[in-house]
Amino acid sequence: MSSNKTIIVSNRLPLQISIKDNSIEVSPSVGGLATGMKSVHKDGNGLWIGWSGIPEEDINPSLLKKVKGRIEEAKCASVELTKQDIEDYYLGFSNRTLWPLFHYFMEYTEFETKEWEAYKAVNEKFAKVVLEHANDGDTVWVHDYQLLLLPELLKNKKPNLTIGFFLHIPFPSYEIFRTFPWRSEVLTGMLGADLIGFHTYDYERHFLSSIKRILRLDVNFNEISYHDRLIKVDSFPMGIDYDKFHNAALEHNNSETEKSDLQKRLDDHKDPKENKKLVLSIDRMDYTKGIPNRIKAFEYFLDNNPQYQEKVRLVMLAVPSRSNVPQYIKLKRETDELVGRVNGKFATVSWTPIWYFYRSLPFDNLIDLYTSADVALITPVRDGMNLVAKEYVATRTNGDGVLILSEMAGAAKEMNEAILINPNSFDDFSNALKKGLEMPLEEQQSRIKILQKRLRRYDVEKWAHEFLSALEATKELKEVIVAKKMTVADVATIKQNYQKASNRLLLLDYDGTLTGFKDNPQDAKPDEELFSLLDKLQAQKENNLVIISGRDKQTFNKWFKNKPYNLVTDHGVWLRDKGDWTALERLKTDWMDRLLPILETFVDRTPGTFIEKKNYSLAWHYRTADPELAQIRTTELKTVITSMIANNDLSLLEGNKVMEIKSSNVNKGRATNRLVVEEDYDFIMVIGDDWTDEYMFEEAPESSFTIKVGYKKTKAKFQIKSSEQVRDLLVSLT
Numbered sequence: 001m002s003s004n005k006t007i008i009v010s011n012r013l014p015l016q017i018s019i020k021d022n023s024i025e026v027s028p029s030v031g032g033l034a035t036g037m038k039s040v041h042k043d044g045n046g047l048w049i050g051w052s053g054i055p056e057e058d059i060n061p062s063l064l065k066k067v068k069g070r071i072e073e074a075k076c077a078s079v080e081l082t083k084q085d086i087e088d089y090y091l092g093f094s095n096r097t098l099w100p101l102f103h104y105f106m107e108y109t110e111f112e113t114k115e116w117e118a119y120k121a122v123n124e125k126f127a128k129v130v131l132e133h134a135n136d137g138d139t140v141w142v143h144d145y146q147l148l149l150l151p152e153l154l155k156n157k158k159p160n161l162t163i164g165f166f167l168h169i170p171f172p173s174y175e176i177f178r179t180f181p182w183r184s185e186v187l188t189g190m191l192g193a194d195l196i197g198f199h200t201y202d203y204e205r206h207f208l209s210s211i212k213r214i215l216r217l218d219v220n221f222n223e224i225s226y227h228d229r230l231i232k233v234d235s236f237p238m239g240i241d242y243d244k245f246h247n248a249a250l251e252h253n254n255s256e257t258e259k260s261d262l263q264k265r266l267d268d269h270k271d272p273k274e275n276k277k278l279v280l281s282i283d284r285m286d287y288t289k290g291i292p293n294r295i296k297a298f299e300y301f302l303d304n305n306p307q308y309q310e311k312v313r314l315v316m317l318a319v320p321s322r323s324n325v326p327q328y329i330k331l332k333r334e335t336d337e338l339v340g341r342v343n344g345k346f347a348t349v350s351w352t353p354i355w356y357f358y359r360s361l362p363f364d365n366l367i368d369l370y371t372s373a374d375v376a377l378i379t380p381v382r383d384g385m386n387l388v389a390k391e392y393v394a395t396r397t398n399g400d401g402v403l404i405l406s407e408m409a410g411a412a413k414e415m416n417e418a419i420l421i422n423p424n425s426f427d428d429f430s431n432a433l434k435k436g437l438e439m440p441l442e443e444q445q446s447r448i449k450i451l452q453k454r455l456r457r458y459d460v461e462k463w464a465h466e467f468l469s470a471l472e473a474t475k476e477l478k479e480v481i482v483a484k485k486m487t488v489a490d491v492a493t494i495k496q497n498y499q500k501a502s503n504r505l506l507l508l509d510y511d512g513t514l515t516g517f518k519d520n521p522q523d524a525k526p527d528e529e530l531f532s533l534l535d536k537l538q539a540q541k542e543n544n545l546v547i548i549s550g551r552d553k554q555t556f557n558k559w560f561k562n563k564p565y566n567l568v569t570d571h572g573v574w575l576r577d578k579g580d581w582t583a584l585e586r587l588k589t590d591w592m593d594r595l596l597p598i599l600e601t602f603v604d605r606t607p608g609t610f611i612e613k614k615n616y617s618l619a620w621h622y623r624t625a626d627p628e629l630a631q632i633r634t635t636e637l638k639t640v641i642t643s644m645i646a647n648n649d650l651s652l653l654e655g656n657k658v659m660e661i662k663s664s665n666v667n668k669g670r671a672t673n674r675l676v677v678e679e680d681y682d683f684i685m686v687i688g689d690d691w692t693d694e695y696m697f698e699e700a701p702e703s704s705f706t707i708k709v710g711y712k713k714t715k716a717k718f719q720i721k722s723s724e725q726v727r728d729l730l731v732s733l734t
């Protein structure tokens, strides 16, 4: 058994410390993250690192030890935040920038450099505490938008940690995210993780789209290639502690249990014979939860369905949250006023339409509310998941009850049996409420039953387990890379063999191997450093240095005019050997005129792409195009030209951000084959970066040193990171 542990990191610890009259009070934290992860943490042998909820300055030194003790007892460790940190990092950047931006509240979003600086500094503070506790081999699971930079900070310091990141709020679409001044930093911060999780596939999709467009990284299904790492992205819809809520409700319904005062008041209102019903909503007081909108929609409902006046009551629990942020203060004021207005408009001596609580209630009272509500009205305008909706369903032990849920909550994706509404439509709202209040018991039961089945099966424990096993599986991804990653020892072996040899063949691809990519291929000319390196290799008389490329003869002839290196161009059509050009293949080119207009229509419809016309092939380059559009177009292009290429004996090569159509009987493999058999080499090294180079790796004799640049799947024996490393390797040989 390994002694590796799992560390949970989130801004807020599951317990809240407060100090009153010099004594410590501990209460549970609210919010989906804390309540959900609590049950995961409870059973593990791990540690939870986060902020205790009070400013460092407020902890009197005499109490410090006690506070720490209480935190340790709960298997937690705290990160201390000063009042200034709380102002700039927590209330500021986290809750006045990221929270509104990620929830599509652009008008509430502030971009303050000072707060960004504080956000970075506090993420560093978290990193410091985590690193004090984490050992190589441990797993660290980082949570939510307050700590987007933490994964990278940890990975840089301790690459052997396995790091997971889960975002509990939506990831916005690229059009929103691109407005954010620190978009690249935040994305690279997240990419420190080995696995990045979201509640829904839509958030995952948005994230990957930003990764492709902003960082221009390669994404293969849900894997991101980033330097020498592969990062997995997936969706894991968070569940609840189903048994906890279900059992609490069973206990609550037990006739021998004493009723709370709240329950007695709720019972007073309910009367099935008179069709008197309770409608419930529970949220943190947050503008994303659509509270004012809900009140207005309820008013609209009562106006349009007067038969429900004096019958239906909305019990609305709004739990105080982030009450120092101006938008929340405004929301509170607006809610108070609206409740007052609606109650004033409809109330009678025996009935007020809205019962409004602005406070945090103990768990038992939460259960009173859930079990008493005939209908739950959960209507956020935007919500990452929403656990309240799930908790309501779990407490319906008799199988009755109706859930009305906003389509804008992540939970809606998996709760199809709820009545789903667009919360911005009052008609939707009002019709749904009427339908809910009138729904026959059998229909209620059949819907609740299906919902419960799923919630019970995919509970929070299962969710955490799935995330952690997917995280564990990323270790295998790492091993695939590590298996072929060129080590210092491999370099030494290559050098040794190189030195011993008396007749060497060096087959080097050009673009992406000897030099990096440029937006325009004509800009990727050899630089002085490269010439000097190649000159040195050429000067060693044991070497046959061959640059082998898909580039055309003219370009290479121009670039390497005065250089004696041997060249293979056009993917193997032409060979320049000791200065003389010979055609290795005889090819027809009449198909090119027919294909060109087709390719041109693709250029017209795909901004940022262009055609490179070579002697024997046509290449469609899409490096600077929108990556998602390019992906669609490449598929389209393949379909369009499939019949044409079959009839003309052509083939389609997919290179690095380029698709090339050329004669089928030409490829770098055939050229390689000719070269290797020409002489009796005792050292062969082949280096290439893209798909077209795989033909060379295949044809090279078993004893060759085949090297792939980049960490994609390959037939080569070794993999190295970039063209810079290729140059370093070649320098070390000279």
Ligand code: ADP
Pocket: 028, 029, 030, 031, 032, 033, 035, 036, 282, 283, 284, 319, 359, 360, 361, 362, 363, 366, 385, 386, 387, 388, 389, 391
């Ligand atoms: P968010 O994460 O945006 O706050 P969720 O609906 O996902 O929204 O999570 C809210 C969580 O807070 C639920 O698990 C709910 O049970 C819990 N909660 C709500 N009110 C209270 C309260 N008064 N005391 C403790 N927990 C509460």
Ligand code: G6P
Pocket: 012, 030, 031, 032, 033, 034, 144, 145, 168, 169, 321, 322
């Ligand atoms: C949401 C967020 C959590 C946060 C919670 C409560 O659930 O996703 O990260 O902890 O709200 O907000 P607070 O600002 O009080 O921590």
